[in-house]
Amino acid sequence: MQFKRPVVAYVILIIAALVALYPLVDVVLMSFKDLPGIVSSPFSLPTSWHFDNYTTAWSQGNLLLYLVNTAIVSVVAVVVIVFFSSLAAYVIARFDFRGNQVIYLTFLAGLALPIQMIAVPLFILMKQIGLVGNLLSVILIYAASGLSFSVFLLVNFIRSVPKDLEEAATLDGASYFQIYWHVILPLIRPSLSTTALLNFLTAWNGFFFPLILLTNPNRMTVAVGVLSFVGQYSTQWNLLLPALVIVMLPTIIVFALASRQFIRNMTAGAVKM
């Protein structure tokens, strides 16, 4: 379906790319301006580069703390999801036992459940087990709610590959864990990296549960932390913009590193819709 003369296509695509990316580039550029510059001439390049915006925002905004908290939440949640869901998916896809289907369908049902819907009982549960205000509360919620999609994706993927390698490994006397570790894991790497990336972004960008569970300033994640930062410095865009840049850079960097593989997996139907 190649265009013979793709000039018009390229023009439209480039304009669309500018619409998608200009605001993000602009925020970075503006974050180096002083306040009058931001307000009076939003379209010009900075005339002088105010790196001190960053040092001030960094020291006044608790940003390091928020970043560390968010990193702990996202990384732990992703590791738990990847590890637990791949173990479970291996058993569901390859072991025939009573209850297999019921368990698989229980996981699948979670795909239809918007997690916010059970926010109230989750909040009450967290209160009962004393985890309100603890990063672990949000980690557990993201880990549990990420399982459905991940199990679904991995079961489908494992079922689609032939059993030959596993059977050969069994003949060589490998244990089930060795088969999981040395055969299954390398095999499902593309799907695993897709779920890892999606779950990382969900956890890093998550807003609702940190909002209701992590209200202690020492335990806030970036999404909520920036909100309280804005509360204090509402019109000081010269401090707010560097904070926004610092908050969005990690996700963009992680995505940039994983993007080629991710786009290829998505359009190759790694995620069956």
Next chain:
Amino acid sequence: MRRRRWHVIVGFLGPALILYLIFIVYPFLSSLRYSLYNWNGVGPLTDFIGIKNFTFVLFSHSFAPMFWRAVWHNLYFFAMSMVLTTIFGLLLAYLLIGIKERPSRWFQVFYFIPMVVPPVVVAYIWSMYLEPGYGAIPQLLSALHLDALNVPFLGSEALALPTIAVITAWAGMGFPILIFIASMLNIPEEMIEAAKVDGAGRWRTFRSVIFPFIRPTFLTITTLNFVGAFNAFDLIYIMEGTQAGPNYATDVIGTLFYRTAFGGFGTTAQGVGLATALAFVGFFIVMIASAILVFLQRRAAMDL
């Protein structure tokens, strides 16, 4: 050997299943229970009131109007995102499969980037751009002498919700583009060639070959947009506050639920029972719509 197999099944499945049962299944079931009680979240669960919370949400004079207004706003949000993702998502996907693969992949990465930006950043970027008086967009409009268009977008009852829908579409366009591409890449090249041989032009080929082929995908996009629209919360909360201003013009089920469950400026929490009932009704709307859409999708896929 059989015993060992059971150890493996329990050991491998256990961690995921326990986590899932405690933090998804159990809260879901308790939510069903709470919705049948008049309960404010503290003390024992004693005041059983049957389905009164549900009738209160759906029919009462004091609450139902807020609920239906929120549902209407969610539907409006859904319609807006449907129009935007279809027009722009489909156009861009169509152009992307028509150019060379390498640049095409680069564009796909570019279009996806806004999706990975935290909603709090998206919300503040656009709040800043739209700030009446000194924001970039008002300044641009006044420089172009388009003063009629120069209105406080986020402060206007008529424009606040569509404005936030456009911003949501800006941030979320990457995913529908990828889904459309994945589906268009499955079209057998022969079908396109055959259409060309028959003398069909670009538009005709698109209408008669590509579009019928990707119709099931269309329903996927509808489902995603529907679920997304009924889960709308972050941007509205950050840009318009818990009261979903101006004058509740952006109040959706998410913000109404938040106020009911956790209180908000100016209102007090109205109770756990009521909030869970509200969440359930919202959930049913999404469930029923998704079930219908999945059914239609199956049928469309079979028609091919």
